[in-house]
Amino acid sequence: MSDLKALTGRFITFEGGEGAGKTTQITLLAERLSARGLEVLVTREPGGTPGAEAIRSLILSGAVNAFGPLTETLLFFAARRDHIEKTIRPALDRGAVVLCDRFTDSTRAYQGALGAVDAATLDALETIVQTGLKPDATVLIDIPPDEGLRRAAVRRGAGSGLDRFEAESIAFHDRVRSAFLEIAAGEPSRVIVVAGALDAAALAHLIWSELGARFAVPAVADSTA
Ligand SMILES: Nc1ncnc2c1ncn2[C@@H]1O[C@H](COP(=O)(O)OP(=O)(O)O)[C@@H](O)[C@H]1O
Ligand SMILES: [Mg+2]
Structure with a gap:
């Protein structure tokens, strides 16, 4: 037990395609961690600060497409910089568990x-912007894109339009899925791959046991204490 790292001050990211179940699983994990007395900060990318959320709206509206992929990438990293400085770092420093819905793996995959921003450029931007910050663990929820997009469409409901990435082709989403799996294969100690086809409760259970194998998870707080 004692050689497991404490969960306090850990940075855990969730990755996967649209509709994979990231937000659902982050919510369930946050509840479980909070019940054990840990401070949990739930955040997302792009976003997590007012400035970064403004950049998110700009990107997801599609207004940035005309600028091209490098400018879009720079905007993601600009948002990330603000997010790290104002939200993620301070939370980690005070011992919170930070659960982040998408992070740099998404930038790499998408x-x-x-196809227009090479790995060396992404590496350089990561070095400049993150100054050493890397996720302690990443949960990759893997799902066939047609299933994920179907779920995302149900979630969105009738009447509202596709966002910038939902509007891309199935072939694009297949490339994104492969890119995520390649990242996972290259960093098996960081990236936990789980099957998004499982029902939400089974998936939560699996993620909990995978995290428990890596980190010392405290027992449920005694409500009589
Ligand atoms: N394991 C699951 N099985 C079936 N449906 C799910 C599952 N997890 C989430 N959903 C549903 O699919 C939709 C997308 O889930 P969400 O958590 O928002 O995905 P993401 O944040 O990865 O886009 C939501 O309507 C959600 O209720
Ligand atoms: Mg989500």
């Missing part, structure tokens, strides 16, 4: 899949 911008890489768009």
Whole structure:
């Protein structure tokens, strides 16, 4: 037990395609961690600060497409910088567990899949912007894109339009999925791959046991204490 790292001050990211179940699983994990007395910060990318959320709206509206992939990538990293400085770092420093819905793996998978920003450029931007910050663990929820997009469409409901990435082709989403799996294969100790086809409760259970194998998870707080 004692050689497991404490969960306090850990940075855990969730990755996967649209509709994979990231937000659902982050919510379930946050509840479980909070019940054990840990401070949990739930955040997302792009976003997590007012400035970064403004950049998110700009990107997801599609207004940035005309600028091209490098400018889009720079905007993601600009948002990330603000997010790290104002939200993520301070939370980690005070011992919170930070659960982040998408992070740099998404930039690699999506911008890489768009095919116009090379890995060396992404590496350089990561070094400049993150100054050493890397996720302690990443949960990759893997799902066939048609199933994920179907779920995302149900979630969105009738009447509202597709966002910038939902509007891309199935072939694009297949490339994104492969890119995520390649990242996972290259960093098996960081990236936990789980099957998004499982029902939400089974998936939560699996993620909990995978995290428990890596980190010392405290027992449920005694409500009589
Ligand atoms: N394991 C699951 N099985 C079936 N449906 C799910 C599952 N997890 C989430 N959903 C549903 O699919 C939709 C997308 O889930 P969400 O958590 O928002 O995905 P993401 O954040 O990865 O886009 C939501 O309507 C959600 O209720
Ligand atoms: Mg989500």
